[in-house]
Amino acid sequence: MTGAELKEKIAAYSKEIGIDKIGFASTDPFLTLKDRLIEQQRLQYHSGFEEPDIEKRTEPERLLPEAKTIISIALAYPSKMENEPKSRKGDRRGMFCRASWGVDYHNVLKDRLQKLEDYIQEIAPEARNQSMVDTGELSDRAVAERAGIGWSGKNCAIITPEFGSYVYLGEMITTLSLEPDKEITDQCGTCNKCVDACPTGALVQGGQLDAGKCIAYLTLTKGSLPERFRKKIGNRLYGCDTCQTVCPENKGMDHHQHEEFEPDPEVVKPSLEPLLTISNREFKNTFGPIAGSWRGKKPIQRNAVLALGTYKAEEALDSLVHVLHRDPRPVIRGSAAWSLGQIGTKEAVEALYEAEQHESEEDVQEEIASAKAPHAVP
Incomplete structure (x- = not known):
C-alpha cells in the first residue's frame, strides 16, 4: 500500500470513530517553537506544568526513533449548555470553563487515538506509534498548526475554520511516511x-x-x-x-x-x-x-x-x-x-x-x- 493510500485510509477511519479533524505533519524539529520556549523560560512566563526538557518538546525523533510523521487530531466541544442555572442572590454559582465540560477530554482523546493506533497496526503492521494528549512532551498546538488543523491565534489557542478554538487536541507520532498537510494561514490579522x-x-x-x-x-x-x-x-x-x-x-x-x-x-x-x-x-x-x-x-x-x-x-x-x-x-x-x-x-x-x-x-x-x-x- 502506498503512503497516499495509507493516509487516505487513516483519514477515512478517523471520521468513522468520531474524530472531527485530522492532519498530518512532518517530524522536523520545531525550531521556531524552541526559540519561543527558551524566551518563555528566560522571561519566566512558563507555568511549571510543562515538560521541562525543551529538546523533547521540539524534537519528535527523541521520543520515537525513526519517526517520520505526526498525526494530529481535533475533537470539537460545545460552547453552550441547555438549562443553565442562573447565579442569583441566595444561590451564587461558580463556573468550570468549557474545556472541563462533560467527561475528562484526556480519556476521550486517548480512546480515539488508541482506536486509530489499532487500525494503523492492522493496515501497516510494521508501523511503530506513540500517542499523547496534553500531558505529553510535544506541544499540541505546534503540531496542530503544522498539520493544518488550524492557526495559532493571538489567544494562544488553535483556531480551526470549522469549530473555532473550541477543540481538544491530541497527536500520534508514527514511523509511517505520510505526506504532510499544508499549514493554514494566520487569520487573526489586526484583531486584538x-x-x-x-x-x-x-x-x-x-x-x-x-x-x-x-x-x-x-x-x-x-x-x-x-x-x-x-x-x-x-x-x-x-x-x-x-x-x-x-x-x-x-x-x-x-x-x-x-x-x-x-x-x-x-x-x-x-x-x-x-x-x-x-x-x-x-x-x-x-x-x-x-x-x-x-x-x-x-x-x-x-x-x-x-x-x-x-x-x-x-x-x-x-x-x-x-x-x-x-x-x-x-x-x-x-x-x-x-x-x-x-x-x-x-x-x-x-x-x-x-x-x-x-x-x-x-x-x-x-x-x-x-x-x-x-x-x-x-
Whole structure:
C-alpha cells in the first residue's frame, strides 16, 4: 500500500470513530517553537506544568526513533449548555470553563487515538506509534498548526475554520511516511480583542502568554491567591474562557457531536456554598469524571470561598465563619477571612475579631488583620 493510500485510509477511519479533524505533519524539529520556549523560560512566563526538557518538546525523533510523521487530531466541544442555572442572590454559582465540560477530554482523546493506533497496526503492521494528549512532551498546538488543523491565534489557542478554538487536541507520532498537510494561514490579522479582554493582562501580546498571570493557571494553584487577582477571578472555579468568548472566529460556534462532552449544568455551574464543606468522597463522586478535578478539591474550594467574597454573599456568612474557625487548612481559612472582609457586615467583622484571638498561623493572622482593617471595631 502506498503512503497516499495509507493516509487516505487513516483519514477515512478517523471520521468513522468520531474524530472531527485530522492532519498530518512532518517530524522536523520545531525550531521556531524552541526559540519561543527558551524566551518563555528566560522571561519566566512558563507555568511549571510543562515538560521541562525543551529538546523533547521540539524534537519528535527523541521520543520515537525513526519517526517520520505526526498525526494530529481535533475533537470539537460545545460552547453552550441547555438549562443553565442562573447565579442569583441566595444561590451564587461558580463556573468550570468549557474545556472541563462533560467527561475528562484526556480519556476521550486517548480512546480515539488508541482506536486509530489499532487500525494503523492492522493496515501497516510494521508501523511503530506513540500517542499523547496534553500531558505529553510535544506541544499540541505546534503540531496542530503544522498539520493544518488550524492557526495559532493571538489567544494562544488553535483556531480551526470549522469549530473555532473550541477543540481538544491530541497527536500520534508514527514511523509511517505520510505526506504532510499544508499549514493554514494566520487569520487573526489586526484583531486584538483577546489581548485587550484578558482580565489580568496575561496575554502580554498576541501569541505570548505570561502563564503566571493567566486565570486558567491561577485557578489551579493550591496556595494563597495573590490579592490583586482575587476579584478578577470572579466566580471561576476552574479555567477561564474570556480569550475564547471574545474571539470573532468563535461567534456562533457551538458543536455537540460528542455525547461525552455534554455538560451536567449542576456540575459545571455548581452552587458555591455547599463546596465549602464538601467531603472528599462527595467531591470525587460529583467532580471526579471532569477534567477540572485533576488538582483535587482544595483549589476549587479556595476559589469558591473567594467567589462568595467577591459576590459579597451575606447568605453564606455562617458557612464562611465556620470555615474560618474550623477548616484545618491555612489557605482556606485565610481566603475565608478575605471574603468576610469583603462582605463587611457587623457579624462578618465580629467573626474576624473572634478568629484573631485563637488563630496561630502567621499567614492567616495577616489575612485577618488585612480583612478587618477597613472596618470599624465592632
